[in-house]
Amino acid sequence: MQDILNDILQTNKKYANYGQVATYIPELKKARRDDLGICIIDKENKIYAVGDYEKKFTIQSISKSIVLAMALMDNEWEYVFSKVGMEPSGDPFNSIMKLETNDTKKPCNPMINAGAIVTTSLIKGDSPQEKEERMLEFFRRITKNNNIGINYDVYKSEKISGDRNRAMAYLLKNDGFINGNIEEVLDLYFKQCSIEVDALDLARIGLHLATYGIDVENGERIISENVCRMVKTFMVTCGMYDASGEFAIKVGIPAKSGVGGGIMASVPNKMGIGVYGPALDKKGNSIAGTKMLEDLGKKVQINIF
Template identity: 80%
Template sequence: MEKILEEVLNSNRKYTNYGQVAGYIPELKKAKRDDLGICVIDKDNNIYKAGNWDTKFTIQSVSKIVVLAMALMDNDWQYVFSKVGKEPSGDPFNSIMKLETNDTKKPSNPMINAGAIVTTSLIKGASLEEKEERMLKFFRKLAKNDNLGINYDVYKSEKMTGDRNRAMAYLLRNDGFIQGDVEELLDLYFKQCSIEVDTLDLARIGVNLASYGVDIETGERIIDEKVSRIVKTFMVTCGMYDASGEFAIKVGIPAKSGVGGGILASVPNTMGIGVYGPALDKKGNSIAGIKILEELSQKLELNIF
């Protein structure tokens, strides 16, 4: 398997030349454009890795699937989906437009920034500190990594430049989709996006989703089975931003990307995959990462459709 991963990495490395690292968050500019890594964990807990698999990067929007699972386990589902929709938006992940033009003004889904801000607001906790502690504990459990933490340089950079997210959050509070202190909520959201991971962490979260929320090592249920199905469904329909349809056709694997360069993929009953490649395409997805997953899906016949 590792030989296959090396081959797939090498055959798609050229695509890093066609992308750019995220520039709108200053700290993310420090990433090396030609870095490329992958980790695969199969259902038998075999771990395979290649390239820059252990390079640390911030999870960014990949965090949305974990926080969605938390929100659905913390709240009645009907209540969650009264606050955020279930449909692809067809717009960039940071678009504000439909918060004004939709009849309901409700965010289209939990995978775009507006929807993710809503799901973050639904995490239970008596204080910001308690919510942050619960969130980190859940991430660490899913990744089986007690050392997962927040990159505070990235967090401060996001907080300083996050005016677009700030505008969304105030619109959402104005229309009743979130309550409470907007700045406190955004603080939690920026910290959520700034959790530092590597491809092994993503692959571990991915394989736990692939096993429908059951830890493949211990047999412990971490995520409710129905919740894991909902999360993977959103990954298919909305996980790759406004390129999700094309990705579903070409790759056919539930996946979620982030502008830090990470992609988490989860092949039901088969494996979890973590990919890192900070050179992004115009839609905010890892340009070489997508190509790697496309080739890997073909070689290993992973397409769920």
């Protein structure tokens, strides 16, 4: 596996030249476009990694999968899906259009910004501080990394530039999909997106989903089997933004990307995968990272279909 990853990394480094780092969040402009790394952890807890897999970056939209799991564990799933839909949107992740034009005005799914803001609002806690602490503790458990924290420079940058998300949130509040203080909900959402990770952390998350919520080291259940199934299903149908269908055809595994350059993938009963490559395509996915996963699928049987 190590030789395969080395070959995949070298073959796909060139694709970073065809992408651009995210700029709509000012702090993300600082990323190095040619960084690229990948990490795999299999169900025997063996780690294979090459490239910039230890480079720190912010998790961004990959956090939507983890926060969705929290929302589903904190609430009855019927209640969660009364607030957010289950269908792909076919629109960019930050689109606001269907909040006005679809019949229900409900966000299409939890992987777009509007739906993710709703699921963030469903995290339990008696105060914003308690919700933040619970969220960080959950991230630390599923990454097995007690040093996981928030990059406050990125958080401040997200908050300053987050007017589009703010507009969505107030529309959702007006239509009854969010309860409580909107600015507190948004503050937590900006913080979850600003959690700092590396590809190893993402591979750990992917492995927990691959094993249906069981920690391979000690057998402890962290996420319920049913929640893992729901989260992975959303990753397949919606996790790679409006390129999810193409990714499912070419790679065929549950995956979630973020504009920080990360991709978290899960191969059921086999492995978790973390990728870092901040040069993005026009849909917001790591261009070289996606190519690496395509090549991995050609060399190793990972397609779930």
